[in-house]
Amino acid sequence: MKIGLEIHVALPTKTKLFCSDSTEEAHEPNVNVCPTCMGFPGSRPTLNKEAVRVAKSVSIALNCDITNRISFIRKVYFYPDLPKSFQITQLSECIGKGGFIELEKKKIHLRRVQIEEDPARIIRSEGHTLIDFNRSGIPLIEVVTEPDITTEEELRETIFTLRTILYYQGIDINQEIKADLNISLGTERVEVKNVTGIKNLISAAEYEISRQNAILLNNGKIEVETRSFDEKSNTTKSSRKKESDEEYGFIFEPDLGFYSTEDLETTPVEMPTRAAFELARSHNSSYKTILELIAFDKDALGILYKYEKKYDFKSLIATLEIAKRFNETKDANVFEELLKLVINGIAINQETVNKIKKGERIEIRKFSKDEIDAAILEMLKAEKDIVKRYSKNKNVINFIVGTVSRKYGIQPRDVIKRVEILIDTLQKVEV
Amino acid sequence: MRSYISEFESKEKPKDYYTKIIEELKRKNAELNAFNIINDEINSGFPFSVKDNICVNGVESTASSKILKTYTPPFDATVVEKFKHNGFSFLGKTNMDEFGFGSFGINCEKPAKNPINSDYVAGGSSSGAAIATALLKYHIAVAESTGGSISAPAAFCGVVGFTPTYGALSRYGLIDYANSLDKIGFMARSAADIRTVLKQCTGRDGKDTTSSSQPLTDNPKAKLTVITELMDKTDEKIKSAFLRFLDKIKSLDYKIEYVSLPEIEHSIPAYYIVSTAEASTNLARYTGFKYGFKVEDFSKKYNDFFTEARNQFGMEAKRRIVLGTFVRSASVKDKYYVKALKIRRLLINRIKRLLKDSLLISPTMPIQTPKIDEVKKLSPTQSYAMDAFTIPPNFCGFPHASFTYDYLAGMPIGAQIVTDQFNDYAALSFIDSWENIFDYKFKYNIGAL
Numbered sequence A: 001m002k003i004g005l006e007i008h009v010a011l012p013t014k015t016k017l018f019c020s021d022s023t024e025e026a027h028e029p030n031v032n033v034c035p036t037c038m039g040f041p042g043s044r045p046t047l048n049k050e051a052v053r054v055a056k057s058v059s060i061a062l063n064c065d066i067t068n069r070i071s072f073i074r075k076v077y078f079y080p081d082l083p084k085s086f087q088i089t090q091l092s093e094c095i096g097k098g099g100f101i102e103l104e105k106k107k108i109h110l111r112r113v114q115i116e117e118d119p120a121r122i123i124r125s126e127g128h129t130l131i132d133f134n135r136s137g138i139p140l141i142e143v144v145t146e147p148d149i150t151t152e153e154e155l156r157e158t159i160f161t162l163r164t165i166l167y168y169q170g171i172d173i174n175q176e177i178k179a180d181l182n183i184s185l186g187t188e189r190v191e192v193k194n195v196t197g198i199k200n201l202i203s204a205a206e207y208e209i210s211r212q213n214a215i216l217l218n219n220g221k222i223e224v225e226t227r228s229f230d231e232k233s234n235t236t237k238s239s240r241k242k243e244s245d246e247e248y249g250f251i252f253e254p255d256l257g258f259y260s261t262e263d264l265e266t267t268p269v270e271m272p273t274r275a276a277f278e279l280a281r282s283h284n285s286s287y288k289t290i291l292e293l294i295a296f297d298k299d300a301l302g303i304l305y306k307y308e309k310k311y312d313f314k315s316l317i318a319t320l321e322i323a324k325r326f327n328e329t330k331d332a333n334v335f336e337e338l339l340k341l342v343i344n345g346i347a348i349n350q351e352t353v354n355k356i357k358k359g360e361r362i363e364i365r366k367f368s369k370d371e372i373d374a375a376i377l378e379m380l381k382a383e384k385d386i387v388k389r390y391s392k393n394k395n396v397i398n399f400i401v402g403t404v405s406r407k408y409g410i411q412p413r414d415v416i417k418r419v420e421i422l423i424d425t426l427q428k429v430e431v
Numbered sequence B: 001m002r003s004y005i006s007e008f009e010s011k012e013k014p015k016d017y018y019t020k021i022i023e024e025l026k027r028k029n030a031e032l033n034a035f036n037i038i039n040d041e042i043n044s045g046f047p048f049s050v051k052d053n054i055c056v057n058g059v060e061s062t063a064s065s066k067i068l069k070t071y072t073p074p075f076d077a078t079v080v081e082k083f084k085h086n087g088f089s090f091l092g093k094t095n096m097d098e099f100g101f102g103s104f105g106i107n108c109e110k111p112a113k114n115p116i117n118s119d120y121v122a123g124g125s126s127s128g129a130a131i132a133t134a135l136l137k138y139h140i141a142v143a144e145s146t147g148g149s150i151s152a153p154a155a156f157c158g159v160v161g162f163t164p165t166y167g168a169l170s171r172y173g174l175i176d177y178a179n180s181l182d183k184i185g186f187m188a189r190s191a192a193d194i195r196t197v198l199k200q201c202t203g204r205d206g207k208d209t210t211s212s213s214q215p216l217t218d219n220p221k222a223k224l225t226v227i228t229e230l231m232d233k234t235d236e237k238i239k240s241a242f243l244r245f246l247d248k249i250k251s252l253d254y255k256i257e258y259v260s261l262p263e264i265e266h267s268i269p270a271y272y273i274v275s276t277a278e279a280s281t282n283l284a285r286y287t288g289f290k291y292g293f294k295v296e297d298f299s300k301k302y303n304d305f306f307t308e309a310r311n312q313f314g315m316e317a318k319r320r321i322v323l324g325t326f327v328r329s330a331s332v333k334d335k336y337y338v339k340a341l342k343i344r345r346l347l348i349n350r351i352k353r354l355l356k357d358s359l360l361i362s363p364t365m366p367i368q369t370p371k372i373d374e375v376k377k378l379s380p381t382q383s384y385a386m387d388a389f390t391i392p393p394n395f396c397g398f399p400h401a402s403f404t405y406d407y408l409a410g411m412p413i414g415a416q417i418v419t420d421q422f423n424d425y426a427a428l429s430f431i432d433s434w435e436n437i438f439d440y441k442f443k444y445n446i447g448a449l
């Protein structure tokens, strides 16, 4: 199986790509418009440098070669959402070429990153269709991957990784992601166009995989075609059979000429993936766990960097998981207090967090041997079969220790010392 | 040197001056089809007309196309804004070949007629601009050229027509034909008037990325180069008149040199490939539902809907859309469009070399002014061949100007002078010196004081 993606991402600029209209969400349709983004005769595009700058930063983050002299092309097709009946986009002189998205175990190679304008929004209702040009001319980048994705899991990881890289570039694409999906289980390529949202993208892929699988299992032939995704039924439908490639009649966009990107200053790129790799390696920890913690939380990464040398890394990760649950990664001091409590085996709840934030001291209670034994025994009684499971799999001890220490706030190392002894005694009694 | 602008400013105008002009103009217009719109409200200032493919705020701008009927842009073209700012007064929108597609001014609803003899063409595509300049004594025409649309009508109507370096003037507000070739320029009764308005309009405009901040120069050249391949294409009567003209020019201390430039043969096909490729994308936006001609039946499928709108295009527009769409289609793009771009690069280099130490001179048109009935019989390729002399400087973005150098049987004949990029004023200076030894004849002097 081979999957390639074309992912469209809106760039966070104040104004549109080729005019000075606002990109902000408007309360009314057709208010952020001007002759240029409406395609009026006589109007002309002028390039938004900030959009190019952001696109350059993203391209660097995606390991692309940066094109020093970019140009644009006209992609001609007739559709009511396209005011000029051509889209200004990029092809051979696009901002980024090559590059890759680094997953945990492989690289998804990229063909290119291109800058282009968003068409208008089409609003379909019963009996009529409306067009809102507020969206027309919003700057987008399109990230085009090679068909390197070979499993559904890789598809998820690719999207997740791209999202976190973009997040660190100041672009949050949680909902706005729009993508075309090229997917082939056999030799023929099927394109699913205009899928909006991550959930739908995964569903579209899942459906396409099972659809194409079923055809291949019945010795059928998969047709080269363009399909669209139907959100209601979670299926894809054929929208166009392809006899030949689509004809867009690309020509150079003469109104924009060439633009030098060399002097555009990009902000230094912080790569969540690289950070996760390095932290995982130096602390012998899980890449995936770390990446998930920091993916959409720069403060979390800051905390890891701040305390990785001072404290035990496992406790640090455990505390970060807790802190994220309570949404407390902003204040490094609060975090350090939490971390000390975790290291001392104190269970954290909302009350604890509130106390810390008010600057109140949390008493670290000392437990006697009898108290610890009572707590363990209570837990063992409550969880039937736990002793049996333990005798089959010694790792069950982690579960027991975790549960007891969380419930009673007893330090895990004190629990561990007693658990084995107590279970031994219990087993003897049963015999 | 004669400046009609300063002459106008120094003279007293009678109270009903503008009313009289409008009256007379309307009468002549009914016969010659020079204007699409005449501004009744003009009551002061030096009048300027605007080719109908250049936007004037609040005034219908149709590029003489039915598909743009009722299109009223909410903005001024930068050049128009500068004219208004400098105290000129808007007189009206001038007729043209639809979207600039034509060399004779007849590819539109109301074919333009030559003011000297209305059986003859006025030339195109800036037909109305040339007629207006031939009719009015005090007037400047804002026109536009893609492949010769200023030179051709200026020559046939006996006025001075100037096309600047590509990018020397902002194209903001121009309804595009071919963006890499379109230039806004001027027509007037003397080179001096053109110099005045060129100074006011040139320069970088933030609204047009291709506009240049490079200052225009006036570097004279003592040598005039004649390209022999162009002379071979010239009608015999024109040729002998042109040779007589060259003799007279020698008296102004110019040296004449003949050179062969075989590559110039490729300029017509290469020009038509690039210009139609761009034009076909520019015309794609006319789909009949946001401005201009509106399709009434909104229940139609989109493909049928915009197809109905696009039926409004004239035959020549349709031809260029088909041609342009073909030459940029994937299977033949390298063979046509890409190759044509290479030819342009090559021609620019060759011609640039000649312009280092000389100006290029040729007749503006290879033929005498034809009759309207004659050109209607021409095939498209015969028509396109009429642009042989105007295409090279237009295709390559060199500034050039056409001016009258003689009259044959009462009809003016024009020559075209070409200078190096951004040496625009040198073309005007050359015409200045010609005007010192030659008097233009104008049949009409509407608005004379």
Ligand SMILES: [Zn+2]
Pocket: A016, A019, A020, A021, A032, A033, A034, A035, A036, A037, A038, A137
């Ligand atoms: Zn806009």
